[in-house]
Amino acid sequence: xxxxxxxxxxxxxxxxxxxxxxxxxxxxxxxxxxxxxxxxxxxxxxxxxxxxxxxxxxxxxxxxxxxxxxxxxxxxxxxxxxxxxxxxxxxxxxxxxxxxxxxxxxxxxxxxxxxxxxxxxxxxxxxxxxxxxxxxxxxxxxxxxxxxxxxxxxxxxxxxxxxxxxxxxxxxxxxxxxxxxxxxxxxxxxxxxxxxxxxxxxxxxxx
Amino acid sequence: xxxxxxxxxxxxxxxxxxxxxxxxxxxxxxxxxxxxxxxxxxxxxxxxxxxxxxxxxxxxxxxxxxxxxxxxxxxxxxxxxxxxxxxxxxxxxxxxxxxxxxxxxxxxxxxxxxxxxxxxxxxxxxxxxxxxxxxxxxxxxxxxxxxxxxxxxxxxxxxxxxxxxxxxxxxxxxxxxxxxxxxxxxxxxxxxxxxxxxxxxxxxx
Numbered sequence: 001x002x003x004x005x006x007x008x009x010x011x012x013x014x015x016x017x018x019x020x021x022x023x024x025x026x027x028x029x030x031x032x033x034x035x036x037x038x039x040x041x042x043x044x045x046x047x048x049x050x051x052x053x054x055x056x057x058x059x060x061x062x063x064x065x066x067x068x069x070x071x072x073x074x075x076x077x078x079x080x081x082x083x084x085x086x087x088x089x090x091x092x093x094x095x096x097x098x099x100x101x102x103x104x105x106x107x108x109x110x111x112x113x114x115x116x117x118x119x120x121x122x123x124x125x126x127x128x129x130x131x132x133x134x135x136x137x138x139x140x141x142x143x144x145x146x147x148x149x150x151x152x153x154x155x156x157x158x159x160x161x162x163x164x165x166x167x168x169x170x171x172x173x174x175x176x177x178x179x180x181x182x183x184x185x186x187x188x189x190x191x192x193x194x195x196x197x198x199x200x201x202x203x204x205x206x207x
Numbered sequence: 208x209x210x211x212x213x214x215x216x217x218x219x220x221x222x223x224x225x226x227x228x229x230x231x232x233x234x235x236x237x238x239x240x241x242x243x244x245x246x247x248x249x250x251x252x253x254x255x256x257x258x259x260x261x262x263x264x265x266x267x268x269x270x271x272x273x274x275x276x277x278x279x280x281x282x283x284x285x286x287x288x289x290x291x292x293x294x295x296x297x298x299x300x301x302x303x304x305x306x307x308x309x310x311x312x313x314x315x316x317x318x319x320x321x322x323x324x325x326x327x328x329x330x331x332x333x334x335x336x337x338x339x340x341x342x343x344x345x346x347x348x349x350x351x352x353x354x355x356x357x358x359x360x361x362x363x364x365x366x367x368x369x370x371x372x373x374x375x376x377x378x379x380x381x382x383x384x385x386x387x388x389x390x391x392x393x394x395x396x397x398x399x400x401x402x403x404x405x406x407x408x409x410x411x412x
Contacts, residue, residue, distance in 0.1 A: 037334035040372040041320035042365050042392040044351055074310035075255075076320070076346055104315050113330050115317075135350075136313030148316040167380045167390070 036114030039105050046167055047150040050192075051185035054206060056146055057130035059091030062155070062203065065125040066098065070106040073138040077106035077113065080139045081121045089203055091131075102134065102142040117149030117163045126155040128202065153192075153202065160202040162189035234388065234407035235377035237333035241323070242375040243304070244339045246412050247292045252276055253300025254307040261311055261353040268309045268347060271359060275366035278399040279374075288409040294370075304342050305373055307366070311350040318357070318392045319365040320346040321372035333375070343373035357392075364398035371404060375411050 047053045054060070063083040071078045085097045093099065103121065105114035114120045121127075130151030131143040145151035149164030165188045178187060180195045184205040187195075197205065236242075243250075257269035273296070282292040297303040323331040323340035331340045345366070352362050364387065371388050378390040386403050389395040 038330055038332035039320055039322055040333075040369070040378065041317040042368055043390055044316055044318050044393060046391055074312060074346070075308050075344065076310075076312060076322075078315075102313075102315065104317065104320070108330060111330060111332070113322075113332070116334060134314035136315065137311060138313070144314070144316060146316075 036105065036112050036119035037116035038111075038113040039115050041104070041115060043148060045147050045150075047147040048165055048167055049186050049188050050206060053130040053146055053151050054090070054185070056132070057090060057151065058133060059093050059131040059143065060089040060128070060206060061085050061091065061093055061131065062087040062089075062126070062128045062199065063099070065101075065121045065123055065127075067123060068107075068121055070108075071138045076104070077108065078136070078138055079103045079106050079120050080142065083121075086126070087203065089128075089206055100139060100142045101129075101131075102136050102139060102144050104148070115148050117166070118145075118152060128153040128155065128160060128199070128206075155199055158198055160192065160197045160199060162192040165189040233379075233383075234386070234403045235379060236375055236407070236411065237377050238335075239333060239337040240375075241331065241333040241337070241339050242411050243343070243373060244326075244341045245304075247279075247282075247290065247294075247374060247408065250294050250304040251297035251302075252294050252305040252307065253297045253303035254309065255300055256309055259309050259311075259349045259353060261349050262355070264353050264355055266349070266353055266359075266362065268307070268362070271362040272307050272366045274363045275370060275399075278363075278367055279370055282400070282405055282408055290409045290412050292408060305370060306342065306344050308344060308346045309349055310346070311353070312346065312348040313350050315348065315350075318348050318351040319369050320348070321369040322346075323373070334377075343369075345369040345373060360398040361392055361395075364395055365392045367399055368392065368395070371400075374408060376404065376407060 063085050066082045066084055068079055068081040071080055081101045082098055083101055085093050085095055088094060103118060105120055107120050112119050129145045132146055134142055134144045136142055147164055152163040154161045154163060178191055254269055254272055258265055258267050276294045279292045280294060282290060284291050300306050322344045323333055324342050325331055326341040331338055347365065351357055368387055376388050379386050379388045380390055383389055384394055385396050387397055387400050
């Protein structure tokens with residue numbers, strides 16, 4: 001005979017089991033935020049921590065976006081922005097230089113059509129970018145951030161927000177639960193956003 | 208051992224098994240569960256140009272995409288599923304369901320890309336907008352894919368991966384480099400659909 005307790009126990013177990021099997025196989029659990037994402041793509045490079053970015057960056061700068069322009073090439077939209085350098089941490093650029101940045105995607109009828117994690121820059125946006133010079137057919141002398149969103153750190157209310165470096169693997173720093181005083185080299189986006197670096201703290205750390 | 212202990216033991220085993228299998232291989236859909244209006248049967252694909260020459264190499268992209276399409280077309284009805292993927296070539300790419308564009312888009316950090324559109328030509332953002340799409344534009348960036356290091360198999364995989372996006376699959380991260388929807392074409396270890404995508408397509412459609 002199955003008693004009342006057994007029935008309740010089995011019901012609870014089945015509910016818990018379905019909560020595991022039913023959700024994770026078909027639904028992306030990450031709640032979308034205002035971070036672009038209309039464009040799906042196969043990246044050619046990815047950076048899991050700050051050390052990798054520092055090693056590969058030709059320029060590490062803080063800048064402010066002055067203007068943006070939508071360009072169409074081969075039926076695909078791109079945005080070329082002009083930005084003024086505010087501070088240089090690494091590279092040959094100097095404060096006051098104006099450079100061109102390229103992104104895949106554009107603002108179309110007010111809608112952000114961009115790569116996930118790399119929403120289209122807007123005038124007056126301030127960011128710290130790990131840059132490389134890139135060759136594109138629709139503009140000359142342009143730069144882009146490494147790993148598209150990996151090398152992008154937005155500045156909001158004097159705080160730094162990492163956009164990329166989300167590849168589903170815990171960084172070494174994640175596992176150790178790093179503190180703000182630790183080296184930033186092994187940190188990924190989770191660490192940086194959790195610790196809440198100010199612009200000055202972040203720029204000092206990435207030197 | 209009483210009945211209660213047996214039930215608990217059984218549950219723990221099932222729970223651990225379910226957790227493990229989900230981590231090992233789990234296709235992902237876009238957040239709002241969007242998919243291709245009209246399904247995956249009797250649909251068409253087209254391409255802007257069949258070959259492209261760059262970096263001293265001529266790549267036959269028609270053949271690469273055809274190989275990717277044939278791979279997806281291998282999903283047929285079974286006793287448990289009626290889903291039949293069937294894509295046929297259409298010379299007028301501008302009216303095909305899947306429209307492949309081949310060009311040297313430059314050093315933008317991506318080898319292939321997919322945009323989703325409604326029938327009136329407006330973009331759908333499958334990650335922030337609910338709703339399905341009617342066709343997709345799939346871009347192959349010859350700036351990267353024409354390098355000799357980007358093998359024919361990798362180009363086929365890139366095309367097949369983007370078809371996956373057009374059908375409603377999200378990128379995979381973590382330890383899923385043995386799945387077609389792995390995010391990085393350079394480190395993906397498969398060049399065609401796996402049981403994961405087959406399960407996914409039969410669930411979505």
